[in-house]
Amino acid sequence: MTTRRLTRRQRLARTAAVAAALLASVVVAVSLLGGTSAPLIPPTQHVSASLAAHRASASPGAGAGAGTALDAAMFADGSCVAFAPTSGNRHLTVFLDAGHGGPDPGGQGVTLRGTTIDEAQLTLPVVLDATALLRAQGFRVVDSRTTASSVVRLRASDLAGSVFSLSGLHRDVAARAVCANLAGAKALVSVHFNVGASAANAGTQTTYDAVRPFAAASLALATAVHTAVVAALRAVPSWHVPDDGVVTDNQVGNSLTAQGAAYGHLLLLGPASAGFFATPSTMPGTLTEPLFLTDPFEGTVAAGAQGQHVIAAAIARAVTAFLVPAGH
Numbered sequence: 001m002t003t004r005r006l007t008r009r010q011r012l013a014r015t016a017a018v019a020a021a022l023l024a025s026v027v028v029a030v031s032l033l034g035g036t037s038a039p040l041i042p043p044t045q046h047v048s049a050s051l052a053a054h055r056a057s058a059s060p061g062a063g064a065g066a067g068t069a070l071d072a073a074m075f076a077d078g079s080c081v082a083f084a085p086t087s088g089n090r091h092l093t094v095f096l097d098a099g100h101g102g103p104d105p106g107g108q109g110v111t112l113r114g115t116t117i118d119e120a121q122l123t124l125p126v127v128l129d130a131t132a133l134l135r136a137q138g139f140r141v142v143d144s145r146t147t148a149s150s151v152v153r154l155r156a157s158d159l160a161g162s163v164f165s166l167s168g169l170h171r172d173v174a175a176r177a178v179c180a181n182l183a184g185a186k187a188l189v190s191v192h193f194n195v196g197a198s199a200a201n202a203g204t205q206t207t208y209d210a211v212r213p214f215a216a217a218s219l220a221l222a223t224a225v226h227t228a229v230v231a232a233l234r235a236v237p238s239w240h241v242p243d244d245g246v247v248t249d250n251q252v253g254n255s256l257t258a259q260g261a262a263y264g265h266l267l268l269l270g271p272a273s274a275g276f277f278a279t280p281s282t283m284p285g286t287l288t289e290p291l292f293l294t295d296p297f298e299g300t301v302a303a304g305a306q307g308q309h310v311i312a313a314a315i316a317r318a319v320t321a322f323l324v325p326a327g328h
């Protein structure tokens with residue numbers, strides 16, 4: 001989370017963009033009612049198409065070709081799945097994690113048109129898109145999940161009613177690190193979206209863990225992803241997304257327990273901790289939060305096919321640049 005707020009200038013620019021989007025929505029509605037004007041199609045209009053595409057792609061697609069489950073006993077169906085390169089072969093594996101899923105919807109927000117959106121639903125299409133892009137660049141890609149489900153194969157104690165129990169949530173996140181390790185990945189990228197206490201909280205924030213032996217490489221990966229995502233979002237006219245920076249994972253904790261708070265890291269990126277966490281990820285990693293779902297403008301971008309693709313392509317470019325030195 002962050003307390004970053006938009007500057008007055010950014011607010012004004014967004015207000016204009018919001019007004020244009022709402023006006024376009026009215027134009028579309030009027031045209032659907034029999035009006036004759038050709039509607040503009042702002043990013044807002046991608047929302048419903050994207051959600052439909054997301055539902056249609058909520059199976060192990062990830063860019064053609066079925067994946068291979070790394071451990072069907074430990075992981076849910078469609079989770080922890082490996083995909084071979086589709087063009088060339090760099091003999092390098094990337095681990096991509098679509099944040100949340102299954103009993104955990106993640107943070108919740110709203111679009112400009114009032115559609116409720118949740119994080120788990122929007123991280124998945126970004127990851128599936130980035131998976132296809134990286135496979136086409138010659139990488140093997142392992143995805144923590146390729147469907148709307150959990151990553152860990154659920155057992156009764158993982159649930160408290162329809163949501164995760166605390167131990168279930170812990171097991172599901174820990175399973176993602178196990179999957180990254182099983183994958184033999186050289187880079188770990190976890191995709192999330194942010195939520196704020198106010199609709200004015202906005203921007204891109206990227207996290208890494210500073211205490212791991214490979215912290216310098218994690219910072220390089222985080223910086224590459226962050227720079228690429230910010231630049232790509234800002235390249236779209238009228239998308240004024242603030243830069244909330246690269247931060248360490250002790251600054252973004254949202255621990256639900258005293259033990260988690262004492263741990264002081266994100267489980268997916270952080271170190272082992274006796275009695276709390278035994279299976280840390282073993283490669284450079286970063287967690288990106290490209291947008292705030294609680295800002296209706298950014299929520300609309302996050303829910304749209306264009307926004308998701310811009311983010312996915314930026315992640316794929318950054319990972320490629322990180323793993324493949326220039327000129328190779």
Ligand SMILES: [Zn+2]
Binds near residue numbers: 099106
């Ligand atoms: Zn999240």
